Every structure is written in structure tokens, then in C-alpha cells.
Amino acid sequence: MNSRTKPLTRAGIFLGVGLGGFVDGILFHQILQFHNMTTGRIPKDTIARVEVNMFWDGIFHAFTWVMTFIGVVLLFRAGLSRQVRWSGKALTGSMFLGWGLFNLVEGVIDHHILHLHHVVEVLGPSIFDWLFLLAGGVFLLGGWWTVRSVARSSYPRS
Template identity: 50%
Template sequence: MTGAIVGDAGHAPARSIRPIATAGMTIGIGMGGFFDGILFHQILQVHSMMSARIPTDTLLGAKVNMVWDGLFHAIVWFVTAAGIALLWRATARPDAVRSGRTLAGSILIGFGLFNLIEGTIDHHLLHLHHVYERLGVSAWDYVFLASGLALIATGWLMIRASRSN
């Protein structure tokens, strides 16, 4: 059995997608946060982390929101770094399935989870901000949630297709 990994009973260990999927979802959550912060907070400037509670139309309000945006980016940086560490550990595991499609699908699931959870909590429950702040709760907040569901479904389909190969 050259090159085969043999378990205690003389059988190859069961292969698992869990290590790569966990790493991918963690990276996806972090990347979803970065995408949100970079696109909506910085480039489009349609909201900031606390813009529904602390308006950004004064210098003080803008500065306070900038601090909250920075804290948000620090958190998603740590989440992304944790995902990279999990990915590094997963690649060292002999039982871990190494599949680019599973990794990509897991990243999409994590990105979708970010949109779904952050959108539900920050936009709808706590009203910290909305996708397009000037409109308040609007169709854009629901499109954001729907994008999360679409990303999760797409990622799940990718993983499912990779498992059948």
C-alpha cells in the first residue's frame, strides 16, 4: 500500500470535508465583512456602522462612525486570519478532503451567512444602519438578506456537486 494512509484497523481513514468547509466558511464570513465595509462604508459611503444612531452629517458624527467602522474592520480581519489558520491546519490533516470547489462553496456560504446575520441583526433588529441609510428600512435591506440566501444556496450546490465527483 504505497502512499496510502492506513488506520488502526488497516483501513484508510474516512475523508472529511469538515476541516476545509469550516475554514472556508470562516474566511467567507471575514471576506463578506470586508466587502460590506469597503464597498458600502468607504467607496459608496451609503452607510457607516452606526449611521442610523449617530448621523454622519457632522464632523463628530463622522469621526465616531469612523471609529466604529474601524472596530468592525478589525473584527473581520481577525475572523479572516482565523479562517486562514484553519485552512492551514486543514491542509495538514490526512483525512481532510482537498477540493477547490468545496473551499469556494464554503467561502460563499460564509459570505452569505455574514449578509444574512449582519443584515438581520444590524439592519432589522438593532437598526444600527441600513444598506442605504437615507432611505431607512427599504427594499435594499431585503435585497441584502436575499443575497445572503442566494450565496448560501450557491455555495451549498457547489459543495454538493464536488461531493458527487
Template identity: 40%
Template sequence: MTTGELGRDVEHADADRRWMHGGVLLGLGLGGFFDGIVIHQLLQWHHMLSAVYPHDTPGNLRANTLADGLFHLVAYLFTLLGTALLWSGLRGRHPAWPTSAFVGTLLFGFGLFNVVEGLIDHQILGIHHVRPGPYQLAYDIGFLIWGAAMLLVGWGLMRNARAANG
């Protein structure tokens, strides 16, 4: 292997890492947006701090709205950073990756969001639950299972694509 070939291999590996990390960060952002838009706003099952500050007073609702806004800001930053890394990793000359690899990165990131958010916010800190009420634990566990399933399917798709691309 010549020095030029080795340099291209290192460059390709670096580009692969950037786009894969970018896809995972984009998936994290999309997971956050899905949670914030669907569960917080459309279904109105909870807000970011609803177990700590029930949204039954104007002051508590303001605190939850601010926390939800900061949560969306973080999701937006993950999305921007993921898009930038994805773009930088896909530029230049390198072997094409299959669509399944890209879908895998998104699923991995989305699932990672659900597992981490579900464990930290729902179980460890208890600052909110997916859907408070008589089946609260079932909703929280279902959220974790859904996230773990996406995480595993995404990891499998990424692994298969990486094996196929060498």
C-alpha cells in the same frame, strides 16, 4: 476495519471539518471586508452606526469611524482564524476536495455574513441600512436576498462535494 484505518478516518473527518469551517470563516471575513470597503468607504452609503449617529457632525463621524474600524477588526479576525483553520485542515494526507467545495465554503460564509448582518443591524437593531433614503427597505431586502442566494449556493456546493467525497 482496523484500528489504524478507523484512526485515519477520524483524522480525515476532523481535517475536513477544520478546512470547511475555515473556509466559512474566511467567507465571513471576506463578506465583512466587502461590506466595509465597498458600501462604507467607496460608495459611502452608510457607516456602522449611521442610523443612530448620523455622520453630520465631527463627533458623530468619529464614532462611526471607530465603529467601522472595530467592524473591520472583527472581519480581520474571522479572516485570520479562517485561514489558520483552512491551513490546518488541508495539511497531511487525506482525499482531495474539489475547488467547488472550497468556493462553496466561501459563498456560504459570505452569504451568512449578509444574512446575519442584514437581519441584526438593518432590521432588528436598525443601527444602519444598506442605503438610507426613499428605497431603504428595497436595498435592505435586496441585501438579504443576495446573502440568502450565496448561502444556498454555497451550501449546495459543499453538500455536493461532501457526497462525492463520501
């Protein structure tokens, strides 16, 4: 990352963390209903426990919204600077870097250390938890490589 792409990359990382969190929350928590934030510790076997899980899902979505909002603000600020080198490749790469960072941090802490939930809660710890981490690693490394390749190129735009 160089000084001309750093503001764009920083914005993309926040957007990636936020949007990656939204994919997790919307797809796994709401549509597929594989798990909620605390189903590993608080199973959804009573209305009161469903409400507790819904509350913590709301806190999780508030976090992802804040990360996305910060990303939008940083992107807007980058757009005001004439010094920023605009690159769709750098922005996309940094968003995948952020998404990968989200998967790795959330997966290690929530799935493996705290056991708050697992990707497919009815299975408990499973291969899906490891695949979630693998996807995070692939996103992070692919995003980092993409951002780095843009920073090293001599083209004014990409």
C-alpha cells in the same frame, strides 16, 4: 459535509464571513459611502459623529480581519492533514456559505432589528435592505448546495 472535507469547509466558512464583511465594509462603507456602522442612530452631521462612526467601522473591520485570519489558520491546518480531501469547489462553496451567513446575520440584526444602519442610509429602510438579505440567502444556499455536492461525490479531487 463529510469528515474528509469538514476542515476545508470550516476554513472556507470563516474566510467567507471575513471576506464578505470586507466587501461590505470596503464597498458600502468606504468607496460608495452608503452608510457606516451606526449612521442609522448617529448621523454624520458633525465631525464628532463622523469620528464615532469611523471608530465603529474600525471595530467592524477588526472583526472581519479576525474571521479572515481564523479562516487562514484553519486552511493552513487543513493543509497539514493528509486526511483532508482538497477541493476548490468545496472551498469556494463554503466561502459563499460563509458570506451568505454574514449577510443574513448582519442584515437581520443591524438593518432590521437594531436599525444601526441601512444599505442606503439616506433611504432608510428600503428594498436594498431586503436585496442584501436575498443575496445572503442565495449565497448561503448556493454555497451549501455546492459543499454538499462535493461531499456526496466519489471523486478523489475536484
